[in-house]
Amino acid sequence: MKRIILHIFTTVLLVLPFTAAQSQELDCQVNVSSSQVQAADKEIFTELQKSINEFLNNRKWTNRKFGVEERIECSMAIIIEKEAGPNMYNATLRVQSRRPVFNTSYSTPILNYKDTKFDFEYVKHQNLNFDINSFQSNLTSVLAYYAYLIIGLDFDSFSPLGGTPYLMNAQTIVANAQSSEFKGWKSFEDKNNRYWMVEDLLNRSLKSLREGIYLYHRQGLDQMAEEMEKGRQNVLKALMKFKEASRQKSFLHILDILVNAKKDEVINIFKKAPPMDKPKAVSVLKELDPTNSGDYENILKNN
DSSP: OHHHHHHHOHHHHTTSOOOSOEEOSEEEEEEEEOTTOOOSOTHHHHHHHHHHHHHHHSSOOSSSOEEGGGOEEEEEEEEEEEEEETTEEEEEEEEEEEEEOTTSSOEEEEEEEEEEEEEEEOOTTOOOOOBTTBOOOHHHHHHHHHHHHHHHHHHHHHSTTTTHHHHHHHHHHHHHGGGSSOTTSOTTTOSSSHHHHHHHHHOGGGHHHHHHHHIIIIIIIHHHTTOHHHHHHHHHHHHHHHHHHHHHSSOOHHHHHHHHHHHHHHHHHHHTSOTTTHHHHHHHHHHHOGGGHHHHGGGGSOO
16 A cells, blocks of 8 residues: 555655656535525536636645545534525534545545534636635635645545644634634634634644544554454454543543544454453444444454
């Protein structure tokens, strides 16, 4: 898998010739749904979808070299809920990302999040401009924030704390948005917004959270095709890392998001575990995700 090499041996890639076709980082499927609004000109949403698609997929978000086959698979679905005023829209944004698992045809989900605080202004034929050093519009700031979050988590899954530069870019976007009137950017609004997601990821006292992301994916899932039990034990160790982070801070929204994305996957992993390992996995998962305790009980049932 070339992206593993890309992320882990970055210093080598800087000096070796790169012969594969170079590409942008994201392979993002974009969908804009406007069925809930009665706009006079529906073409504006078709144009908006096209513009967002180009904004996300044609822009270089990092200085790294990506081959076409190495692009990060993700999707953004925007549901326009209301026309709040002239050229102003209330919307919900569903963001998903995944990454391939070594030596398999399987892709594991990393991010699966519904952002309900997504209001923006858009005028037909408007250029989607973005500058990392300033807040130009809520539309492009939110899109860029999630682009960097996706890239940061993806890099974290391939190398320890490898996504730090991109998570810091997301944090810069948050800082630039503090003077705006749009929701989702400020620490005092609530504990489950864009501010706290990246703040907690970069919090040094919660480093075990990101260590767990690497352990889960690179040392866990990527090992399972060749060494099933070793990989499964590392997944369990990753869950213990997540538990360590959760005990450092009582409410970790980003951890809830990551664990929720893995729920079905981790149940399948431990359903096939040795009987002696199942109770420990179930105990940790119930502590991390008490809402779905009943689902994790299925691990203990006979296959």
